[in-house]
Amino acid sequence: MNKDLAIRELTEKFGTRLNVSAADRERHGQDESSHAVMMPDAVLYAAGTGDVVAAIEICARHRMPVIPFGAGTSLEGHVAAPHGGLSLDLSMMNRVLAVHENDLDVRVEAGVTRQALNAYLRDKGLFFPVDPGSECTLGGMVATRASGTNAVRYGTMREQVLSLKVVTATGEVIETGNRARKSAAGYDLTHLFVGSEGTLGVVTEMTLRVYGRPEKLMAGVCRFPNLQAAIDTVIATIQLGLPVARIELLDELSVKAVNAYSGLDHTEMPTLFLEFHGSAPAVDAEVSSFSRLAKEFGGSAIEFADRQEDINKLWHARHQLYYATRAMAPGKHVLTTDVCVPISRLGDCMLETRHDLDESPVMGTMLGHVGDGNFHTILLADPNNNGEMRELERLHERMVTRAIEMGGTCTGEHGIGLGKIKYLEKEKGPAVHLMRQIKAALDPIGIMNPGKLLPNPSLGEEMDNQR
Secondary structure (H helix, E strand, O other), X not given: OOHHHHHHHHHHHHHHHEEOOHHHHHHOOOOOOOOXXXXXXXXXXXXXXXXXXXXXXXXXXXXXXXXXXXXXXXXXXXXXXXXXXEEEEOOOOOOEEEEEOOOOEEXXXXXXXXHHHHHHHHOOOEEOOOOOOOOOEHHHHHHHXXXXXOHXXXXXXXXXXXXXXXXXXXXXXXXXXXXXXXXXXXXXXHHHHOOOOOOOEEXXXXXXXXXXXXXXXXXXXXXXXXXXXXXXXHHHHXXXXXXXXXXXXXXXXXXXXXXXXXXXXXXXXXXXXXXXXXXXXHHHHHHHHHHHHHHHOOOOOOEEEOOHHHHHHHHHHHHOHHHHHHHHOOOOEEEEOOEEOOHHHHHHHXXXXXXXXXXXXXXXXXXXXXXXXXXXXXXXXXXXXXXXXXXXXXXXXXXXXXHHHOOOEOOOOOOOOOOOHHXXXXXXXXXXHHHHHHXXXXXXXXXXXXXXXXXXXXXXXXXXXXX
């Protein structure tokens, strides 16, 4: 890798939009996780697909890594630069290009955030449902196959993407699909790139499904005497086919953290945060059915909010749990876990994990997008205490191993990045070899986000030696 020549060419091409300041490089070398900062050698603010093509062609000539960057909200070190290289910031590519109201789809650039898209769509009576809870870009959400609180009703990013414009590792621009709702034409390239974490190419535009805004929304909380009762209610709700839009579970410690951080006064018990969407009669019937079901398992009456501002306040508090947990022990190392299991094994997996936490000196909150079997723990350990840090990793490994043995996955939505590389082979087995072959075919010199998802140690050593 000839870093100096690459940066010189990039500067000649892009001028002041190429930044090599230490502050900007540091900001682009970390996400919201506790992974160490790994700075790129330069940051480029791309203004369009043509910029991405030119940058990749220059980097390919000099074997310089390219790390796509959206908003930096990922949780597994996806944007870190372990081998240096160019951080390709797509945040300036933030245009909504087309809205096809009759077909319920939109075309956007990769730097558009989900909040900005929903603000744009509001007056058209439409919305985009995937809600990871952070101010993230849609390109980043495609790259990590993001999910969130609405997935139980609307699905993940995988279900929303109709087509992608991608710049490959050689600088070629391809369109992976079209606006048709289905196609049997060739390999499904669209979903090959969804969840590829920037290791196969750079997504610059996308066509996404959108939905009509429901006539009525009702959100509320329902409390339970213990975690088992709350989980049993969730499983029964899903198995009965009750169409909840969101159903989130916070354990007792999570509720305590949210109260302290957001100035709320929720009773500190295992709590389900719920939301129902639809016509007024349908929502009323669903609420009635859920209330009867929850009562059978000892649940409280649901405390509802049906004004949009109250609903927003409720979900904002839920989305602040990561920061609320960090605030319980400032300065501690934070590890956010992310497993998903078949819904029938959710109770076993969550309760065994909670037991591990109760028996451990390491503190951790637990929450879940439990309607689709996905849950997290947010673990806190003293970075200067080797015993606590080892215990953190032990708890994480037990949780991941348990989920995989139950037919689940090591990551329901965060992705692999740097943090879960060692668990991928445990889950996928020989399929990892096929993934490596795909990577080699699409990125033969290994410049696309190296060291993530599928590490290539020999390439990393070569790059380090040439820097």
